[in-house]
Amino acid sequence: MASSTALSLSWSSSPCWSHSFNGGTNETLKVSERRFNFEVVSQKKAKKLRKVILKEDVTDLGKQGQLLDVKAGFFRNFLLPTGKAQLMTPLLLKELKMEDERIEAEKQRVKEEAQQLAMVFQTVGAFKVKRKGGKGKLIFGSVTAQDLVDIIKSQLQKDIDKRLVSLPEIRETGEYIAELKLHPDVTARVKINERIEREKRVASCGED
Structure with a gap:
């Protein structure tokens, strides 16, 4: 065995x-x-790596708010003491997510308000603008973006930045279309009815 x-x-x-x-x-x-x-x-x-979030732009590293993996020594010796970055923690990550959600909700609210205002412009018809003029259809001067926002303010009580207004050159009577960039995704089309303002208003009571 x-x-x-x-x-x-x-x-x-x-x-x-x-x-x-x-x-x-x-x-x-x-x-x-x-x-x-x-x-x-x-x-x-x-x-040796640390996940951090940049609190400001750092040359050759990243932009403010960017999440990065950096060497522990670089974070400890430079980013942390200079206040340029913060160590990412579960709590901070949760707070950032909540802030992102808040920002997205605010963006959506602004867009919806712009859409509602654009619908208002579709229902009001044409804004009447009167200018003094001579014979025929020619008017003195021209209609400007400021003229339009002033009329919108007086009739709708809405404040519109004149830099958002794009309108054609208006130097004679007629109907024109102006565009208002209310939001990057929302553009309203506004009608302008240009008329000549006569010197003797009393004699033109029948005019609209």
Whole structure:
């Protein structure tokens, strides 16, 4: 009957397993040092990085509000003491998400208000503008963006920035179309009815 062989395993000071067999010689089997070293180095590199959010623009790094992975030493020695970045935490990440949601909700509100105002302009018809003029259809001067926003203010009690107004050159009577860029995604089309204002208003009671 074959005699049994006892096997004992022990961890030596070097990264290897030492196998001792009774009645035989010691045999050493080394673990793959390359794989072991790679895992250790990878863990060290991961620990040396910090996820931060920039509190202001940093040259050659990123823009304010940007999330970045930076070396721990760079954050500790430069970004943190100069107040240029803040360490990202679960609580801060939650706060940033809530702020993003608030901003998106505000953007949507502004867009909806612009859409509602554009619908108002569609229902009011043409804004009548009167200018003094001579014979025929020619008027003195021209209708400006400021003229239009003043009329809108007086009739609708709405404040419109004249820089949002785009209108054709108006130097004679007739109907024209002006565009109001109320929002990047909303443009209102406004009708302008240009008429000549006569000197004797009393004699023209029948005029609209």
